[in-house]
Amino acid sequence: MDDKKFTLWVLAWPIFIEVFLQFLLGTADTLMVSRISDDAVAVVGFSNQLFNALMILFTTVASGAGILIAQKMGSRQQEHARTIGMMALNVGTAIGLLLSLLLILFPVPIARMLQMPEPLLPLGKIYIAIVGGGMVLTAIMSTLSTVIRSTGNTKGPMFIAIGMNVVHIFFNYAFIFGAFGFPQWGLTGVAISTLLSRVLGTIMLMGMFLNTFERRVTWRDLWTFDAKLFKDVMRIAWPLGVNMASWVFSQLIIFTFISMLGSKEMAARTYMNTLESFCFLLGSSVAMAVQIQVAHLFGGKRTDLAYRSAYRALGIGLVLVTVNAFIIYLFGRQFLGFFTTNPEIIALGASLLGLNLILQPGKMMNMALGNSLNAVGDSRYTMTIAILSMWSIATGLSYALGIHLGWGLIGIYCCMIADEYLRGILVWFRWKGQKKLRYAERLEPVSIKTCIQSEVL
Template identity: 40%
Template sequence: MSDTKNTNKAAKMTLFALTWPIFIEILLHMLMGNADTLMLSQFSDDAVAAVGVSNQIMSVIIVMFGFVATGTTILIAQNIGAKKESRAGQIAVVSIIANILFGFLLSIILFFFGEQILTAMNLPDELLGTAVIYIKIVGGVSFVQALIMTLSAIVKSHGFTKDAMYVTLGMNVLNIFGNYIFIFGAFGAPVLGVTGVALSTAVSRTIGTIILFVLLYKRVNGDLPWSFLVKKFPKKELKDLLRIGIPSAGEQLSYNSSQMVITYFIASMGTTALTTRVYTLNIMMIAFLFAIAIGQGTQIIVGYLIGEKKNEEAYQRCLKSLWIGMSVSTFAALIFALFSEELLSIFTSNQEIIQLGSLLLLLTVILEPGRAFNLIVINCLRAAGDVKFPVYIGILSMWGVSVTISYAAGIWLGLGLIGIWIALIMDEWLRGLLMLHRWKTRKWERMSFVDEQEIEEFKIDTKREVK
């Protein structure tokens, strides 16, 4: 694919064209988790709580995989915008190999030390055995998730967001079919419960990875110089990926770690509180996926614009996307709050869980606009190269506000999950307003990962390789 072709393609990209497939893809990912929860709820509420805590650990692992994927998305977008197609291909190759190796390492850790990690999270004894089975199976093949994230990032950065959507759709169908077989014993299969859900998840993700490799070959293989790794150690490419990825992952890792501590607090409140949180989060995730999709689509566009040195267009694009994301996600939260009892009744008949979950969904109407700031503006800051500021502010707010007030309000004052939700609202709004202020200062204009000197150096290196 030529530089001109990619540049023209980038110019034609609109927020809607990029975002709607991402929206469907994320929705399908969330529905996969919801399907597991819904189908397991017919088996046992305890099983739901055990898988929910295990997935809390998996979310931290996914963030650690995401540091390479995040750097990949931004660097490919900026380099295509700057007409450096060959460099974008080199970054893609390095990111694939790096996440494969990193994924194998974390898979080994989860398989052999999953029980110790779950025990450290204060998981009730009646849930531990079930959670260990799930974490060993799903965590043991978590390197597959690392590949999915990296391959998807490459494909989407080149504008093929529909491909990632179709793959996720296929994984959902396979996962639900596998759940049906192993939870309900369809077609004479044994009833395996959580074990069956874990196996279904692992198999569907593995097949999805294979399909993504095929799509990668068809869509952008001409731009991926695999022989590049044989010629030299990719020091420059790894350095650039880490410059973006480590700070970006730091912010996400801090968030997920703080959520694990909060889960520890909730675990001390009992299985009912844990289960309520799992059901409520499954519904909430659908509400804020609008902002997630808009944030990811905006990140790609801003990356292209920064690479093309169109800073004013990038500035305005972020602000427009922010207001769109806030409006849509808040509207969705209102709908779910109005029909909270009906939605929670899909998962459980326990009236205590339904009443408490309804109160949490009402508070979510206040939570979602603040969350939109972080999901959209932070993505724009990263796309522009400003990756450290969100980490510093995030760590201070997540631990100084979210964790501290969760303990004070939820445990010390005895407000339970209501106190935890109040802490989350304060954290999201504080970080969101600070991120918006940072964007408006425009300090990010001096932080692009593609500068004129680097372009000239790359041209010289390319000419040498040709000779």
């Protein structure tokens, strides 16, 4: 196995391009949908919160499988990695099918349950049914991308993301504005465009997956199942799932709090979420890359290198997100003006720019070191602190300050900042203690000094 595939830079830059293109896809949606109406933007933002919540059900298995695949690649167990990838695909597809049926059949009851404002329901019904109906495609794409990246091939998903973006933006423009002879279908067209781009991505990722491992995957192999390996996957995956669920559902509940404030606040939050995503693009890429790298090193029993890799990634990430957040702070009002001309929405978004500058470094610390803990199998710890912090501070305190005391969006953002920094500090001390790393060394001592450090770091 070529360790050069698992250096931080080699892993991170294609992930960045892929994540950046995903951001562009989301930004293109927001920009183009804003030409329809601010209500349409609110529907997209609200629906995406719902989709992110449901995606946990299959990304849980994919994430656990990805970590274990990277570990198996590090320990030169290609066949095990191959089997894990196929099992993750089967489970993810099954879950995605169930979610698709649910969203096609019950879009309005689900939207009402989540407190979508009544005037938005007609648009919400169409968007949730069409985009949610393609959840099975999202499940397959998410699983395949995670599996392929975890083998050290981060370029493949990047190239596919480029193709998806081109298709998505083209059909968005065509359906929204009635260009090139297409019907002018507004938000319905945006939903169809999203679905078409995901069909393309699924086909291309499947073709790449079949040739990802040393031994080619055949269609008959896709039904392979190994109970012991699946148990190992779930040992890592279920705490990751609870962690992700805590974050996504807490964000969903916070979004319902914001909906209580009004549609302008919902639109402002949606626009700010786009700017925040831009801030964290590079940091997120580094955090995703270091998880793969640390898992690979941990699987190869190179624990000292794994330990130092996390800190190196954190340092790089902090610089990147701080610079990006400062740029957004300086020019955020102008950026918000690209999305809407409503002065009230722009003023609401602009009031949060300084808080975003404080938020991003805490998020980076939490992501880089939290991902490193997950990579060595310490996912129960990150799960525990997520439950405690997200529900008591990010959610509970958000209601107290934002709604009960009337602080609005500013109060809610302050609680989000407190949550990120608390979890960031806790994972810092946990990683510094090296509990899982030292346990691995006791199980199978390895002379770290024999590693060629420059090749990995």
